[in-house]
Structures are given as C-alpha cells and as structure tokens.
Amino acid sequence: MAKIVLYMWMSLDGFITGPDDGPDRGLGIGGERLHRSLFPDDGGPRTIRPVDEVGATVMADVMATGAVLTGRRTFDHGGRWNGDHHDGVPIFVLTRSVPEEPTFGHARYVTDVPEAAARARQAAGDRDVLLHGAEAARALLHAGELDEMSLQIIPVLLGQGRRLFDDLPPQHVELELVRALEGPEMLHTRYRVRSTDELRNRA
Amino acid sequence: MAKIVLYMWMSLDGFITGPDDGPDRGLGIGGERLHRSLFPDDGGPRTIRPVDEVGATVMADVMATGAVLTGRRTFDHGGRWNGDHHDGVPIFVLTRSVPEEPTFGHARYVTDVPEAAARARQAAGDRDVLLHGAEAARALLHAGELDEMSLQIIPVLLGQGRRLFDDLPPQHVELELVRALEGPEMLHTRYRVRSTDELRNRA
Numbered sequence: 405m406a407k408i409v410l411y412m413w414m415s416l417d418g419f420i421t422g423p424d425d426g427p428d429r430g431l432g433i434g435g436e437r438l439h440r441s442l443f444p445d446d447g448g449p450r451t452i453r454p455v456d457e458v459g460a461t462v463m464a465d466v467m468a469t470g471a472v473l474t475g476r477r478t479f480d481h482g483g484r485w486n487g488d489h490h491d492g493v494p495i496f497v498l499t500r501s502v503p504e505e506p507t508f509g510h511a512r513y514v515t516d517v518p519e520a521a522a523r524a525r526q527a528a529g530d531r532d533v534l535l536h537g538a539e540a541a542r543a544l545l546h547a548g549e550l551d552e553m554s555l556q557i558i559p560v561l562l563g564q565g566r567r568l569f570d571d572l573p574p575q576h577v578e579l580e581l582v583r584a585l586e587g588p589e590m591l592h593t594r595y596r597v598r599s600t601d602e603l604r605n606r607a
Numbered sequence: 608m609a610k611i612v613l614y615m616w617m618s619l620d621g622f623i624t625g626p627d628d629g630p631d632r633g634l635g636i637g638g639e640r641l642h643r644s645l646f647p648d649d650g651g652p653r654t655i656r657p658v659d660e661v662g663a664t665v666m667a668d669v670m671a672t673g674a675v676l677t678g679r680r681t682f683d684h685g686g687r688w689n690g691d692h693h694d695g696v697p698i699f700v701l702t703r704s705v706p707e708e709p710t711f712g713h714a715r716y717v718t719d720v721p722e723a724a725a726r727a728r729q730a731a732g733d734r735d736v737l738l739h740g741a742e743a744a745r746a747l748l749h750a751g752e753l754d755e756m757s758l759q760i761i762p763v764l765l766g767q768g769r770r771l772f773d774d775l776p777p778q779h780v781e782l783e784l785v786r787a788l789e790g791p792e793m794l795h796t797r798y799r800v801r802s803t804d805e806l807r808n809r810a
Binding site for chain 1: 619620621625626636637640758760762763764765766767770771772775776777778779780781782783784787789791794796798
C-alpha cells in the first residue's frame with residue numbers, strides 16, 4: 405500500500421512560515437528563508453533546482469511520489485501549483501467546505517480525512533503519497549493515516565511564525581528515525597510514525 | 608576563550624518537558640520520555656550510563672566542560688545536583704533575585720547575564736561552559752553570549768509541554784550545523800550560532 409509521507413521545510417525552532425502568513429504571503433514575513441535552498445524558477449515544484457546533494461535527494465523523493473495530499477491553506481497559499489504539482493499526479497485538497505468554483509487542473513477537493521487518505525493511496529499505487537501542510541498533517545496523524553515524515557530542518561531560528569507541530573493532544577507519538585542527511589542548507593530527517601497502527605485502531 | 612554551549616534534550620516537536628512541570632516534577636507529565644536514554648543511577652549526571660554510542664559521545668562532551676551555567680528553574684527542578692554537577696566544576700545559577708539561603712556546594716547565584724557569562728567563561732578556562740535551561744538559553748542568546756547548541760532530538764512528539772524555543776523575538780538567528788550523529792535513541796545535533804557576533808555588538 406502507498407505510504408503517506410509528510411514533506412515540510414522547518415526552522416530548528418519549529419516554524420514552517422514566518423509571522424503573518426496569508427494568501428498574498430504564503431511563507432509569512434521572512435519565511436522565504438526556509439525555502440532559500442529551493443530556488444524555483446517560476447514557483448512550480450517542477451522547476452526547483454536544489455543547491456546541494458541533500459536537497460537533490462529530497463526533491464527526487466518528492467518527484468517520485470504518485471499523488472499529492474494537501475491542506476487547503478497550503479494549496480491556496482502556494483498558488484495551487486497552477487493545478488499541476490508534478491507530472492500530472494492527482495492532487496487531493498483537504499477542505500472543510502468545497503468551494504463553488506470548479507476544480508482546478510489535477511486537483512480535487514475532499515472533505516473527509518479517511519476518504520482523502522484512501523483515495524490518495526489508491527491513486528499513488530506503488531509510489532508514496534506526498535503530504536503537505538501543517539493542519540493536514542495533524543488531521544492525518546490524528547486519523548492514524550500518517551506513515552512517515554520527511555522534515556528538512558533549516559539551520560535558523562525564525563523566532564515567530566506558524567509551527568508545524570502545534571495544538572497536538574498530549575498523547576506521545578513515537579517515531580523512528582529512518583534517515584538523516586547532513587547538508588549545508590538543511591538537515592534532512594525522515595521519521596517513521598511508529599504509533600500509526602495503534603492510532604488507526606483507535607480511530 | 609571558553610565557548611558557552613547549550614545542552615538540551617528535546618522532542619521533535621520542540622518540547623523539553625511534558626505539561627505541568629514544577630518543583631516536584633521537573634520534566635512535567637510524561638517528560639521523562641526525553642531522558643529515557645540517560646538512566647542515571649541516583650539522579651546525578653555523573654552516574655549516567657548512555658545506552659548507545661551517540662549518547663556516550665554527548666555525555667563525554669558534557670563531562671569535559673569546565674563550568675556550568677544554568678537557569679534557576681532548571682537548577683531547582685533538577686534537585687540542584689546536590690551542589691555538584693560533575694567533578695566539582697563551578698555552577699553559576701542565573702536568577703532574578705538571590706535567595707536568602709546560602710549557596711550550595713559548588714553553586715553560586717548570579718543576577719546579571721553578561722556577568723554570569725563572563726565568570727563562567729573565565730572559570731572554564733580552555734574548556735567549554737555547559738549551559739542548561741530554556742530561559743537561560745534565551746537570555747544568553749539575547750545577550751549575544753550563546754556560542755553553540757548541542758541538541759539531542761528525541762524521536763517522539765510530546766504534543767504539549769514547555770518548549771525550548773518560545774517567546775523569541777522575530778529576528779532570525781542564523782546557525783551552522785557543525786555535527787550530526789544518528790542513533791536509535793536520539794539524533795544529536797550541534798549548531799554554531801552564526802549571529803552571535805552581530806548580537807553581541809548590538810547588546
């Protein structure tokens with residue numbers, strides 16, 4: 405079964421955006437520091453040219469995924485990737501209410517978390533599902549549907565902004581570090597969620 | 608000059624204690640998970656027997672420091688290390704007001720951050736200064752006196768508790784990853800604070 409893998413770029417102090425993020429400033433004030441190593445030519449993931457080997461490894465992982473699952477905020481703030489994240493793979497956008505305008509490119513809206521997870525896994529086939537967005541990550545984690553996390557830890561303290569891990573319940577979620585790659589622009593870490601089976605059984 | 612190096616054990620979601628930490632429960636509810644790999648026999652740092660090579664490397668670093676600088680909370684919640692953190696090196700305890708009871712073992716209270724930093728550096732000689740405590744770390748960082756951070760990232764999400772990095776100003780603090788060691792119980796990271804000179808000049 406396809407694994408659902410969260411991909412996020414995070415400061416050492418846990419932020420994925422600077423303060424005051426919004427539709428016109430998806431990364432918040434100063435948050436572009438976190439994506440400095442990515443250098444997309446036109447804002448699209450396809451055109452990213454990593455500046456070092458660690459970044460290249462992560463981007464190769466990203467491009468090898470067979471479906472995208474994202475929160476609505478990340479989707480909207482990221483300009484909806486012009487409807488195509490990479491290679492035309494299906495994009496499932498988690499949202500509380502489906503907007504009136506029609507779906508966009510390869511994107512479709514889904515309101516139910518387990519349904520979104522199931523459809524994304526099915527679409528990805530034997531490849532991984534790329535998951536984006538803090539709120540979506542929490543929802544998937546809560547539903548026992550988050551399998552792994554690819555976290556790029558950027559060597560900076562942002563001080564303020566939006567945290568990846570916030571408002572979680574006090575239950576411990578045990579992880580296993582399955583890969584760590586050290587580069588000048590980031591420390592790549594990949595964790596397996598060890599408690600997912602337990603969470604899934606509870607859900 | 609002796610470097611001031613923060614040593615902390617932190618969950619991947621940034622917590623150094625569980626919720627509701629206090630004098631009788633220094634690590635908060637469930638926070639002992641973060642120190643699981645340390646196994647002190649009697650609560651003293653001297654008796655810690657690390658369970659793997661990464662932990663052994665970190666503890667060797669700790670034991671090689673020539674002075675301890677700590678926040679009052681960490682000192683009190685840690686039982687004041689019975690007055691001797693390791694090898695009788697001097698312990699400087701940052702506090703807003705010096706308590707009436709006399710100092711304890713090798714510990715002395717200091718209220719001024721630059722003075723505490725200067726005295727700890729002098730005492731450590733050609734060795735490092737070990738810094739403990741989130742509030743002390745923020746104070747030293749703000750004063751431009753924090754040189755490096757040895758952060759042990761524990762593979763668990765605690766969900767709630769006391770964060771290491773909280774209430775920081777929005778100024779970015781640039782870091783350089785100088786060492787990363789991957790072990791089953793922790794990912795050891797050591798970062799150099801690149802902005803310290805700049806901060807020090809501003810202070």
